[in-house]
Amino acid sequence: MNEWLKRVTEQIKNLWTKWTSVQKIILFAIAGGVLLALILLIALSARPSMVPLITAPIRDETAREQISVRLDQEGVAHTVSADGQIFVSDQKTARKMVALLARENLIPEEASPWDVFQMDRWTVTDFERKVNLRQALSTQLEQFISALPEVDSAEVILVMPEEELFIENQNPVSVSIILTPTPGTDITTNRKKLEGIVTLVKKAVEGLEDDNIAITDHNGYLLNDFTGLADFDDMELAKRQLREKMALEAQYQSKILSELSKIFSERRVRVTGVSIDLNFDKKTETTKEFFPITITPEDPTTPYPDRQTIPNVLRSREQIDESFKGTGFNPEGPPGQEGQTPPAYQDLDNLLGEYANKSSTENYEVNERNTVEQRSPWEIKRITASVVIDGVWKWEYDDKGEPVLNPDGSIKRIYTPVGTEDLTKAKALVEGAIGFNRGREDQVTVTHLQFDRSGEHLQEDQKFRNQARVRQTVLYSLLGLAAVVVVFVAFRFISRELERRRRLREEELSRQHQAMREAALRSAEEEGLEVEMSVEERARLEMQENAVNMAREHPEDVAQLIRTWLVEE
Secondary structure, three states, X not given: OHHHHHHHHHHHHHHHHHOOHHHHHHHHHHHHHHHHHHHHHHHHHHXXXXXXXXXXXXXXXXXXXXXXXXXXXXXXXXXXXXXXXXXXXXXXXXXXXXXXXXXXXXXXXXXXXXXXXXXXXXXXXXXXXXXXXXXXXXXXXXXXXXXXXXXXXXXXEEEOOOOOOOHHHOOOOEEEEEEEEOOOOOOOOOHHHHHHHHXXXXXXXXOOOHHHEEEEEOOOOEOOOHHHHHHHHHHHHHHHHHHHHHHHHHHHXXXXXXXXXXXXXXXXXXXXXXXXXXXXXXXXXXXXXXXXXEEEOOOOOOOOOOXXXXXXXXXXXXXXXXXXXXXXXXXXXXXXXXXXOOHHHHOOOOOEEEEEEEEEEEEEEOEEEEEEEEOOOOEEEEEEEEEEEOOEEEEOEOOOOOEOEOOOOOEOEEEEOOOHHHHHHHHHHHHHHXXXXXXXXXXXXXXXXXXXXXXXXXXXXXXXXXXXXXXXXXXXXXXXXXXXXXXXXXXXXXXXXXXHHHHHHHHHHHHHHHHHHHHHHHHHHHOOOOOOOOHHHHHHHHHHHHHHHHHHHOHHHHHHHHHHHHHHO
């Protein structure tokens, strides 16, 4: 094996050396082309295949955009081709999304959500084509309905009768669907989902009507019998109307309270009730109006009206003018025969006659305007509002400006009711807030009523007592603090006085000792005795003299120095 490999390698090398540069370039080009083809083949085979969402392309850009947005909301990856056709990843996703789009009525009328059934054989009969078409439609319907997440399985039976010559003998197309819902879903009771399935089936089968579609569950209960839901629909409609009525009443009540609170304050105003009678009947009025034709429009630069109008314009005129003069009518028979004139006309024979007929027809054009007015979803029939306003409570004060207290310790108050003039003005404000209309028999009541504020007054009294206690406590605290300060000042004064007296006594003793010492020295000198003093005694004597002199000149500093010495000792 190794020898064969070596031999083949040698042959390739020899062949490579024999080739020219052009041959080598051609070889590299062929190898590169083969490699590029392999890469493209792998890339194309690895790319996921896309299936059309709807067989026919969607030309309407708005409808295509709505479908694309709905697919984005469901998180389905899709692409749109240049001709307007939408592609998704697989067939299962396509069926699921088509069912969803049909339920929300997003599939255009010109687009068919079904694959076109095609036949390649020439020998297929019309009967076979009809059977195959019915089977294909039934299979597609089953697949699309089963693709819904709320449906576990579905069975579709499609009946397409033979075409009859006369319409009255033609049996209608009908469909029977048996659903097995997924556990925990509400498809058997959700009317919107059931209507989506009905719409899906109607778009798939031509000529199918709602009455000929029967949807049952696996237990045999008819699900699309919407006639039995009429009472439920009426109840839901009544609930929506009641919610609308309550929201409108709350809006008017908030508006009234906001207007009156700016004047009387919010705590003095109570809106006891706002009742609005609404008419939810639908009504459309068509008005036909004829108005003059404007010849010259109004000139805004002139101070006077200069518009010229005419009531109509002549469009056509027809005039007929007939005149006749001569004898009367005398019917006669063939020549040579007696005339056939009746006796009644024989008396009128050879009489002169005259006939005239004038008629005139004129057609005029006028300006015409047709107006169609549709009333809003509801109309206010009547509004009733009642408002209560409280008076003003004020504290009673004495001559000193202090609140007057009752025997039980509560504050004495004076109540001032709301005046008639203020009530009239408040009523006018309420009428303006609700859009009062006397023609609707609206009713607004604004009265004065004293509110029960015993709880508020009790809180105010308690707060006033607490404040009085706080003031009393602060006063006593200040008095105590002042007493402490006075005692401290007196103590300091007495201490300083005692210290001064003690200092004076010490100074007196020092002076006495110094005098005694000086007297002893003088007596010794008089006696002629020699007294020898040491250096320490001389220094101490000088220090004493200096201290005495300083104490005489600066007694406060000396006293402070002595106190410092005493504290240190």
